[in-house]
Amino acid sequence: MKLRLALLVVVAQVAGVAFMAAQREWIARTGTTITLRTAPIDPHDPMRGEFVRFRYGINTVPARLFRGGLAAWPRLTDYRAQRRLRDTVVYASLRADEHGFAQVIALSDEQPSEGIFLRGRVGYVAESGGIQSVQVRYGVESLYLQQGAARAIEDLARGERRGVPIDTTVAVGGSGLGVLRAFAWEPLGLTVTPDRPPAPPQGQTRAARAPSPLAGITGVTVELKNFGNRDVAIVDLPDGQSFRLRADAEEDPEGYRWVGADRRPSAATVGDARLIVLKPGEAHRVHLNLADPAWWVEGGPGHEPATPLAEVRERWRARFRIEYAPPSPEQLRGRPHAELVRHVPLTSRLFTGGID
Structure with missing residues (x-):
């Protein structure tokens, strides 16, 4: 009797697994x-x-x-x-x-x-x-x-x-x-390298000079690289406007916000854009000066006014990524190599406030 019950349990388990496998295959x-x-x-x-x-x-x-x-x-x-x-x-x-x-x-x-x-x-x-x-x-x-x-x-x-x-x-x-x-x-990849703070004076540790990961981050170098097997064009707008600061925790009421979150490139800015064709394996780098007021952030637990990233008080609330956001196909219509542009935004890993 016990053996029969054990066999029934095994059969039921096998049947259940088979049903789930068949269900997933059908879907x-x-x-x-x-x-x-x-x-x-x-x-x-x-x-x-x-x-x-x-x-x-x-x-x-x-x-x-x-x-x-x-x-x-x-x-x-x-x-x-x-x-x-x-x-x-x-x-x-x-x-x-x-x-x-x-x-x-x-x-x-x-x-x-x-x-x-x-x-x-x-x-x-x-x-x-x-x-x-x-x-x-x-x-x-x-x-x-x-x-x-x-x-x-x-x-x-x-x-x-x-x-x-x-x-x-x-x-x-x-x-x-x-x-x-x-x-x-995806064919395009995006990486971000923060500027390195200067070495501390002799006899003073770097920890004493830079108590937080944000201290000294006055800029970043963004690299776009073509990892595909076909040519890809990227859009380099003046003043780094192809890129945005994206808050990682946009729903955090005590998080920081980029002051330029509502900024959109004008028609004149898009008209001045460079369309750069990257062949397979080629890369293009852009430096963003985060000390410029256009890249400052605001908010946080203390409702701080606009301030550079390097000076925010609550560093773990300042969680940001760099996003590459090219103009729309309509904005680039008629430009040389516009058909090679990938219009899907690319977002980096966190470079402030923590790691992925």
């Missing part, structure tokens, strides 16, 4: 296809085998997008109650942006009746006097590869293809189940 073949932008994080876990782990922009969902029962979460301040929210099943309604990448437009604990959506579970809860955002895992964050392949991707991401984003293709079923199908490297 991979017939599901609605979306594209997500990502970068590899941790390509190897000895407990789970070889795989590439991805992080997406849709993994972080701000409170302003909460719907249904989630709408009350921002007012929840009890830590124990916040912990109980973890693993809550949620549904992220998606819409493709102008570049074709899926973005979250709403997050709810109720399954949407229409549109494309991904089913996920709440992980980390970020709070500051109430829930500000949640981290959601959708089951499409890991792609299993043959032995050694995941490590090779990590080596490329850290070395030869450092700063190059990865785009993934995900199939989505009617219930919101997502299946990661494939990935591809």
Whole structure:
């Protein structure tokens, strides 16, 4: 009797695994296809085998997008109650942006009746006097590869293809189940090198001169490199206006903001732009003077007025990336080599306030 029961349990488990595998295969073949932008994080876990782990922009969902029962979460301040929210099943309604990448437009604990959506579970809860955002895992964050392949991707991401984003293709079923199908490297990569502060005088340690990672960062050198196998054109606007400072925690009420966040290049500025053709393997560098008032930041816990990054008081709240944002195709129409421009923005890793 016990043997028969044990066999039934094993058969049920095998049948369950087979059903899930068949379900995922069916979705991979017939599901609605979306594209997500990502970068590899941790390509190897000895407990789970070889795989590439991805992080997406849709993994972080701000409170302003909460719907249904989630709408009350921002007012929840009890830590124990916040912990109980973890693993809550949620549904992220998606819409493709102008570049074709899926973005979250709403997050709810109720399954949407229409549109494309991904089913996920709440992980980390970020709070500051109430829930500000949640981290959601959708089951499409890991792609299993043959032995050694995941490590090779990590080596490329850290070395030869450092700063190059990865785009993934995900199939989505009617219930919101997502299946990661494939990935591809973007042709352009972006890296940022902060200016090095001068060496301290003899007998004085660098720590004494530069107590925070921001001290001495008066500028950065941005490099755009073509890692593809075809020519790519990049747009170099005057005064570094092809680039922007992007706050990492845009929903943080005590975070810093770039004073130029609403700045847009004028038609005259775009007209003066240089279109530079990068052949495979070629790079172009631009230096940004962050001491210039155009690059100052404001806000933070002390509601500081506009100030250089190097002088902000709460350094861990000043979390910024550099974003390359070329003009639109309409703005460049008729310019030589305009057809070679990649109009998808590129964002660097954090260079202030922490690391990715």
